[in-house]
Amino acid sequence: MKRQQFFTTLVISIFALISNVGFAVEVNEQVEVSKPAQAVEAKVEKLTAIEYLQLMQAAYNEKNYEILYLNGLQNQIEPKQLIHGVIDGKELSYFRYLNGVMRESLQYSGKVSYFEQGAQAYTLESAQDRSVFANIANFDYSIGQNSYEYIILGKGRIAGKRAIAIRMISRDDYRYSYVVWLDIDSYLPLQLDTLDKSNIILEQVMVVSLVVTEQVNPWLEKLSQQQLPQVLHLNKPSPGHASLWKVNWLPTGFKVVKDDLHNLVMKENEPVSYIMINDGIVSVSIYISTKKIALAEKQKIIQRGATVLYTSQKNNIEYNVVGDIPVITAKRLIESITRVQ
Incomplete structure (x- = not known):
């Protein structure tokens, strides 16, 4: 109110x-x-x-x-x-x-x-x-x-x-x-x-x-009718360069819409596995990479409005989930991730 x-x-x-x-x-x-x-x-x-x-x-x-x-x-x-x-x-x-x-x-x-x-x-x-x-x-x-x-x-x-x-x-x-x-x-x-x-x-x-x-x-x-600015062509993943990881659980209605390797500035030239899931309303991005620095517990959950950034570090791997979903969903997604055999 x-x-x-x-x-x-x-x-x-x-x-x-x-x-x-x-x-x-x-x-x-x-x-x-x-x-x-x-x-x-x-x-x-x-x-x-x-x-x-x-x-x-x-x-x-x-x-x-x-x-x-x-x-x-x-x-x-x-x-x-x-x-x-x-x-x-x-x-x-x-x-x-x-x-x-x-x-x-x-x-x-x-x-x-x-x-x-x-x-x-x-x-x-x-x-x-x-x-x-x-x-x-x-x-x-x-x-x-x-x-x-x-x-x-x-x-x-x-x-x-x-x-x-x-x-x-x-x-x-x-x-x-x-x-x-x-x-x-x-x-x-x-x-x-x-x-x-x-x-x-x-x-x-x-x-x-x-x-x-x-x-x-x-x-x-x-x-x-006006001429638009020049199209910016972004680098796209090469065919066959799929993510090295897979998500084994999805909430009802969600499906994987992207699965590839990204190059992120913060990770220098190291490829980062990227998976995007979507249910028609919400898109959720999952990034998986080698751990660079250890994070304190308070740094692992950042929420602004409906959008959550949830980070989990296990062994030498870092998982980041970003999207308009509850924290419980981000946690369960990460728990279901396994390396592609």
Whole structure:
């Protein structure tokens, strides 16, 4: 409750800031469809929790919209902006931080371009959606029923919109639970809370302004026609250079999506075994290398919001697990790792 009050107070205090942000930060009431209260109530009763989540997916990927949102993490608040559009059947997303040094990115046609004040702009080839709410907007909710239970919590009001809350309850202790708030009219996400098993909010993303339009933002369309910065080609592992280790246990719904050898700066030229697992919402990275220095117990668990960095050292080997998972999951993953024979 105190955290929610804090967010509410903050929203009021930053309106002076966001009023000068430029386009995409004011609610445009003309784009909303006025509906009788009875019709809205009927729609709420008619849809199931999973149907709401699936409609949210479609809206997030197919609609033209502009959102201003707050990213809350350990009492630190970061205002950000996302503009999304669909041009010739392809999604385009523009993202920027609103405070501090200018940081922007543009995702379009399988590439992500990064722009930061004082640094050379560059482009990476990536099909991964890196925008806000992307994890829940690209999740397979039908398959996800093996890992989560979906229930409707109730209705409320967020960013001036009538909203409905859907809770995704983890069926085990190896992942977090979530509460997703959706706009009843557009089905777009308005808030996402990440909760641990004690129902403590670890991270929160909350929209403070949402504008949905029929046409793509003209400025966004212009961006799609601009020449992007040069593509930066990263060194990729050679074929056949798989990790020297394997994970023998995975939480329900997770699968290995990468398995190779990395060269990390901190390990000089020594190859590091790298394994990535993913359940459609969360990606977890596992690094395995020879131990360089001994760590104190307090250095072995670092947690910031939902993200944990867990380090374990056994004999001459060091294991590092990074991801939005509980510590118990990181521990069990490491305990299951064995060397490839």
